[in-house]
Amino acid sequence: MxxxxxxxxxxxxxxxxxxxxxxxxxxxxxKIPPQPQVLEELRKHMARKEMDVRRLARVIEQDPGVTALLFKVVASPAYRQHQPIDSVEQILHAVGVQQTFNLVQAIAMTQAGDLKKxxxxxxxxxxxxxxxxxxxxxxxxxxxxxxxxxxxxxxxxxxxxxxxxxxxxxxxxxxxxxxxxxxxxxxxxxxxxxxxxxxxxxxxxxxxxxxxxxxxxxxxxxxxxxxxxxxxxxxxxxxxxxxxxxxxxxxxxxxxxxxxxxxxxxxxxxxxxxxxxxxxxxxxxxxxxxxxxxx
Known part of the structure; x- marks a missing residue:
C-alpha cells in the first residue's frame, strides 16, 4: 500500500x-517507485534557483549509474553539435540545466524498481x-x-x-x-x-x-x-x-x-x-x- x-x-x-x-x-x-535521492537534491537546488553547474554536477556525480548513462545519452547524434563532452559540468553548460534534469529523470526511471524477480x-x-x-x-x-x-x-x-x-x-x-x-x-x-x-x-x-x-x-x-x-x-x-x-x-x-x-x-x-x-x-x-x- x-x-x-x-x-x-x-x-x-x-x-x-x-x-x-x-x-x-x-x-x-x-507500488509507485519513489524518486531517487539525486532527483530530490536536484529539484531542491532548482526550486531555490541555485543554478551553479559545479554544485549541480557534484549532485549528479553522487550516483555513478546515473552519471554513466547520462554520458551515453548525450553521446547520441541528437547532441552531436555539443561534442566532445568530457564532464557533467560540460553537459550542464552545453545541454542546459533543465534539459539535463529531464535526462536524469528519464535515466533514474530505468533504474527504479526491484529487478530481483x-x-x-x-x-x-x-x-x-x-x-x-x-x-x-x-x-x-x-x-x-x-x-x-x-x-x-x-x-x-x-x-x-x-x-x-x-x-x-x-x-x-x-x-x-x-x-x-x-x-x-x-x-x-x-x-x-x-x-x-x-x-x-x-x-x-x-x-x-x-x-x-x-x-x-x-x-x-x-x-x-x-x-x-x-x-x-x-x-x-x-x-x-x-x-x-x-x-x-x-x-x-x-x-x-x-x-x-x-x-x-x-x-x-x-x-x-x-x-x-x-x-x-x-x-x-x-x-x-x-x-x-x-x-
Whole structure:
C-alpha cells in the first residue's frame, strides 16, 4: 500500500472509472517507485534557483549509474553539435540545466524498481524503452522547428511512456505471459489488458509521471499515447505523434508489423509536417542516425 495521500490526490485528475481502477491497483499492492535521492537534491537546488553547474554536477556525480548513462545519452547524434563532452559540468553548460534534469529523470526511471524477480524480462523492457526514447529524441531533433518539442523532452516521454507495464508485471505474476510480451514484435494490447486485468498501463504510467513531477504535457502524452485522436491541439498531441513515429520506426527496424500505424498515420503526418511521399526519406535519416549511435 502506498503511504500518504499524494498518490490518491493525483487520482482526482482521472475520470471516475480510471480513478477506481487505480485505487484497486494501489490497494492490491502496486507500488509507485519513489524518486531517487539525486532527483530530490536536484529539484531542491532548482526550486531555490541555485543554478551553479559545479554544485549541480557534484549532485549528479553522487550516483555513478546515473552519471554513466547520462554520458551515453548525450553521446547520441541528437547532441552531436555539443561534442566532445568530457564532464557533467560540460553537459550542464552545453545541454542546459533543465534539459539535463529531464535526462536524469528519464535515466533514474530505468533504474527504479526491484529487478530481483524476472530480471531478464525487466532488462528487455527497459532496453525496448531506451530504443524508443532514442528514436523519439532523434525524431524530435529533426522536427523541432515544426512541433517545438525538444530532444530531452522526447527522451523523457520515451522512457516513461510504458512505465506502467513493469508495475503491472509486479502486481500480476502472469501479466507478462498473458500479454505475450516475450514474443518478438509483440506489445501490450489495451483491450486484452483491460479484459484480463481490468487495468490500463497508460493510466498507471500517468500516475507515475505525475508523482515524479514530469511536465503536464508529458504526463498527458503518457496517458494518451495509444489514443492520439483523443488529444486536442497542444504539445501533448505533438509528443504522442513523435512517440507513434518512434514506434513505427522501431517496428520497421524489427521487420515486424505495427498494429497501430494505419490508425494514427494521418494524425502523425499532420502534427509533424510529413506525408506518405516524404516519410520514407525521413525514416531513413532517423534510422541512419539511430544506428550511428550503436543501436
Amino acid at each position: 502506498i503511504q500518504g495521500n499524494s498518490i490518491y490526490e493525483i487520482t482526482r485528475s482521472l475520470g471516475e472509472e480510471d480513478a477506481a481502477r487505480v485505487r484497486r491497483l494501489l490497494e492490491g499492492g502496486v 524476472n530480471k531478464q524480462v525487466y532488462e528487455a523492457f527497459w532496453s525496448r524503452s531506451q530504443r524508443i526514447a532514442q528514436l523519439a529524441m532523434l525524431v524530435a531533433d529533426e522536427r523541432v522547428t515544426v512541433c517545438n518539442i525538444f530532444p530531452d523532452q522526447a527522451y523523457l516521454a520515451g522512457i516513461f511512456h510504458d512505465c506502467g507495464v513493469p508495475l503491472l508485471m509486479q502486481r500480476f505474476p502472469v501479466y507478462c505471459a498473458a500479454m505475450g510480451l516475450g514474443e518478438p514484435g509483440r506489445w501490450v494490447d489495451l483491450a486484452e489488458e483491460d479484459r484480463k486485468f481490468n487495468a490500463d498501463h497508460c493510466v498507471v504510467g500517468y500516475l507515475v509521471a505525475r508523482h515524479w513531477h514530469l511536465p503536464e504535457f508529458i504526463c498527458d502524452a503518457i496517458r494518451f499515447h495509444h489514443a492520439l485522436a483523443e488529444l486536442p491541439d497542444h504539445k501533448a498531441r505533438s509528443m504522442v505523434a513523435i512517440l507513434q513515429l518512434a514506434f513505427e520506426i522501431h517496428y520497421q527496424d524489427l521487420h515486424a508489423p505495427n498494429p497501430e500505424w494505419d490508425g494514427v498515420r494521418e494524425h502523425v503526418f499532420e502534427e509533424l509536417g510529413l506525408s506518405t511521399d516524404t516519410l520514407p526519406e525521413f525514416v531513413d535519416i532517423v534510422k541512419e542516425r539511430f544506428h550511428e549511435a550503436g543501436y
